[in-house]
Amino acid sequence: MDTTVVYEIARFQGFDEDSPLLDRLQLVAVGGALKLRDGDGTDLLCDGTDVAAVIAATPALRTVGGSQQVRITCGDDIMGQLPLLLGPVPKDAYLLVNDEGWEAFPDAEGDHVMLPGECDYDCSPELSTWWAEYRCAEGGADFDSQVMGHSAIGLLAPGVAVERGRTDYGGNGGAAAVSVRQFDDFATVFVEWLLRTPILSSFWPGDQAISSPGIELMTEAASAADRHGYWEYNGSPEEPEEVDDETDDQSWDGVGSFASMSLDLRLPPNLVNEVQRRLKSLYPGYAAPRHLQADSSSD
Numbered sequence: 001m002d003t004t005v006v007y008e009i010a011r012f013q014g015f016d017e018d019s020p021l022l023d024r025l026q027l028v029a030v031g032g033a034l035k036l037r038d039g040d041g042t043d044l045l046c047d048g049t050d051v052a053a054v055i056a057a058t059p060a061l062r063t064v065g066g067s068q069q070v071r072i073t074c075g076d077d078i079m080g081q082l083p084l085l086l087g088p089v090p091k092d093a094y095l096l097v098n099d100e101g102w103e104a105f106p107d108a109e110g111d112h113v114m115l116p117g118e119c120d121y122d123c124s125p126e127l128s129t130w131w132a133e134y135r136c137a138e139g140g141a142d143f144d145s146q147v148m149g150h151s152a153i154g155l156l157a158p159g160v161a162v163e164r165g166r167t168d169y170g171g172n173g174g175a176a177a178v179s180v181r182q183f184d185d186f187a188t189v190f191v192e193w194l195l196r197t198p199i200l201s202s203f204w205p206g207d208q209a210i211s212s213p214g215i216e217l218m219t220e221a222a223s224a225a226d227r228h229g230y231w232e233y234n235g236s237p238e239e240p241e242e243v244d245d246e247t248d249d250q251s252w253d254g255v256g257s258f259a260s261m262s263l264d265l266r267l268p269p270n271l272v273n274e275v276q277r278r279l280k281s282l283y284p285g286y287a288a289p290r291h292l293q294a295d296s297s298s299d
Contacts, residue, residue: 002030002031003028003029003030004028004029005026005027005028005029005073006027006028006029006034006051006074006075006078007026007027007051007055007061007072007073007074007078008024008025008026008027008072008073008074009024009025009060009061009070009071009072010023010024010025010070010071010072011023011024011068011069011070011071012068012069012070012071013068013069014069015069015094019069021039022068023038023039024038024039025037025038025039025060025061027046027051027054027055027061028043029049030043032049033045033046033049034046034048034049034051034054036054036058036061046058051078052078052081052085055078055085056085062085062086062087063086063087063088064086064087064089064093064095064114065088065089065090065092065093065094065104066090066093069094069095069096070094070095070096071095071096071097072095072096072097072098073097073098074097074098076157077157077158079097079098079157080156080157080158080159080160081157081160081182082097082102082114083113083114083115083156083160083162083180084160084180084182086113086114087111087113088111089104089111089112089113089114090104090112091104091106091112092104093112093114095114097116100116101116101117101118102114102115102116102117103115103117103118103119104119105119105123105125105164105177105178106119106123106176106177106178107177107178107179108177108179108198108199108202108203113178113180115156115162115178115180116156121166121173121176122150122166122176123164123165123166123176123177123178124152124164125156125162125164125178127154127155127156127162128155129154129155129266130152130153130154130266131152131153131154131155131190131265131266131267131271132152132153132190132193132194132213132263132264132265132266132267133150133151133152133263133264133266134149134150134151134152134197134200134212134213134261134262134263134264135148135149135150135260135261135262136148136149136210136211136259136260136261136262137149137258137259137260138258138259138260139258140257140258141234141258142170143170143171144170144171145170146169146170146258147167147168147169147170147174147204147205148167148168148169149165149166149167149168149200149204149210150165150166150167150168150200151163151164151165151166151193151197151199151200152164153189153190153193156180159182159183159184160180160181160182160183161180161181161182161183161189162178162179162180163178163179163181163193163197163198163199164176164177164178164199165177165178165197165199165200165201165202165203166200167200167203167204167205169205174205175203175205177199177202177203178199179198179199186271186274187274187275187277187278188278190271190274190275191275191278191279191282193212194212194213194214194215194218194275195212195213195214195215196212197210197212197213211259211261213229213261213263215279215283215286216231217229217231217261217262217263218263218265218275218279220263221263221264221265222265222272222275222276227264227265227266227267228262228263228264228265229262229263229265230260230261230262230263231260231261231262232258232259232260232261233257233258233259233260234257234258235257235258
């Protein structure tokens with residue numbers, strides 16, 4: 001009878017390559033059934049045949065972190081679901097998934113989720129595909145007086161989207177978080193981000209509610225050759241070219257009103273068309289640029 005290991009989690013004492021093995025658990029597919037196999041080779045029949053469901057229901061298969069090195073080996077279909085399966089996740093957790101490093105990233109609820117890459121200042125997981133990036137700012141003319149936001153959305157694996165958001169106040173840092181969600185329809189998850197930027201909006205510290213990219217910026221970016229859209233308002237006074245040192249006139253202090261938004265699209269034409277069609281269905285008065293309408297009609 002054919003036996004296939006569909007998931008393995010191994011824990012080691014220490015973080016060196018030759019660290020002693022503490023325990024190893026495997027999910028083994030045998031004749032249409034799933035069995036849990038321990039390090040001694042003892043098998044236990046699992047309830048059901050859904051690999052993800054068995055992992056979610058078995059703490060020993062999803063617990064990570066602590067002082068142990070954790071290594072997981074699995075197929076791409078399960079790899080994409082790991083952020084939704086692994087837990088609880090301590091903030092300093094690290095593991096190897098198919099020999100690639102994963103770290104704990106903060107989410108908007110104050111917990112953490114495991115994702116590929118390093119959780120540094122940008123709070124940006126390593127994804128093969130980022131669909132779009134959005135930047136915004138508000139405050140005075142001076143960089144030090146501006147609240148800045150950055151959000152992006154991309155694909156971790158088929159049917160699994162990742163959104164990240166970060167704020168920064170005058171270069172002094174701020175909040176950052178990610179979210180992971182499964183989806184069946186690309187246009188639904190992308191348009192929700194386009195109109196709401198949920199993660200960034202959840203901790204935006206500006207004086208007014210954050211402006212998401214929105215339809216107009218999407219239309220501008222989709223129409224541009226470089227797929228970049230930009231909007232700016234600057235009601236701040238201009239900085240004087242010279243300051244009189246003798247009178248010590250320092251009246252210009254950068255105080256004023258400034259706001260900006262930019263959107264960079266990395267979507268292929270067929271996905272841009274999907275977004276345009278969804279916006280049209282939501283807002284019947286919406287009209288895509290003519291060249292996009294032509295592309296859509298032939299898609």
